[in-house]
Amino acid sequence: MIYDEEFETLPREALEAIQLKRLQQVVEKVYATVPFYKKAFDEKGVKPGDIRALEDLQKLPFTMKQDLRDNYPFAMFATPMENVVRIHASSGTTGKPTVVGYTRRDIDTWSDLMARTLAAAGTHKGDIVHNAYGYGLFTGGLGFHYGAERLGASVIPVSGGNTKRQVMLMKDFGATVLSCTPSYALRLGEVAAEEGVDFKSLKFRIGVCGAEPWSENMRKEIENQLGIDAVDIYGLSEIIGPGVAVECVEAKQGLHIFEDHFIPEIIDPETGEVLPYGEPGELVFTTLTKEAFPLIRYRTRDLSVLYREPCRCGRTLVRMGRVTGRSDDMLIIRGVNVFPSQIESVLMTRKDVAPYYLLIVDRKGHMDTLEVNIEVNENVFSDAVKDLQNMEREIEKDIKDLLGVSCKVRLVEPKTIQRSEGKAKRVIDKRKL
């Protein structure tokens, strides 16, 4: 089903005309209101008036995650705080999160885009949406919530955790649409089975899954085990949250990007050069309609591919392939973005351990696990087991407090973790998606 028949099926020419007009507006706006952009444009020698065609976008500078960090918390906002009605945040590369803001109209836009997303997955008025994305600073929970309400569905804001209770509610409330990370969908299936609940006998028809990379095999597993259609969604808080792109349930073949609000580009992550359709590279987005937090050519670090072939669902929007990886070292663990440097920043605050660490990420059952190996040295070593175990618990807590993801700290012998000689191996990812 297509929620916004007009804008999701525009002829290319009409769409591009809208994009250009909106691009010119947003470029004018950021140049006038965000000092970071004025400086960045001036340094590149480009003025808002130079944007006369969509191709001129390439003249503009990129925005990096580091730029958001440098302007923490609100200096990238293009509107005074009195117009900002909502703040969300996601992990930064070190201690400070990446902060995003929304005006009332941004929330309205976002709700529409999420209504489009849910509709593309097959949701309609009358559906009951069991929304197990986390509510809070993370954009997932509230993004889905507003979209489901906009669509006229009933939304159950169950958020994450307490899986047994979720199974009970799914059964008792008769939910028909499941929104959660793909790994959590499988986990729900597992726990349902443990509780003697046959997931396939529940009323679910659709799973709207995202916030972490997954594969066709995982889709098959989810669809077979839960008896639903599972579609992939894409979004990131910097761009708006979920609601940037979605697969249609008809084709399940690539994610339609809502191009009337976001212009995607694929670049070579090494050179920054824009690549033609069909070539894999790093996704870059420019927001066209956001008021509080517009971004120009934001480098997502997500690796994907864009293609223009029309889709049988009728949407004329460009599609992106599944995200296949990252062009930086960010990990997504149980839907939470984790940068290895964040672990380092936790260790640096402690005087008793060396800042050498090795992260081992695995998937046990359907849940991601994170193990942090840290070297024991004579400053911390004790002949009493409880002292070392207390230290392990303390570091686990520090990491959980900063990253919002639980981990297991394992102490290892000194000098067994590789030292940084150029590029040290900090992460072993054993997950097979």
Add this chain to the structure above:
Amino acid sequence: MRVEQISIFLENRAGRLAEVTRVLGKAGVNIRALSLADTSDFGILRLIVDDNDKAKAALKEQGFTVGKSNVVAVEVDDRPGGLNRILEILSKGNINVEYMYAFVQHSGENAVIIFRFDDIDAAIKRLLENNIKVLEGKTVYTM
């Protein structure tokens, strides 16, 4: 009244313990007593040896994390209830035992128990007040 004990951090992997005994054997260090505490991912080997400095230097050279701590060696009557008498004394004196292990002795009427206390001075005082025989370090290293 204090006995010096060395402790070594060991990852739970095959061959690590043998590596310690190999290093000590090569250095000509004789092990007097030992205990191994283990968790699911690491172990702590505690040793009383005849030459602490030599043992420590040899192990550190091989990259081991070595710690030093003070323990108390107590002579216990080698008969039923011998150990219990000492533990009762400590318990009544509100002295907490962190851990303990027995000494390997070739002959004699008595057993030797090694105690690690939170408060070593209070423990020694309590034991002496109750006429328990606390051994000197040099006696233990050469037993």
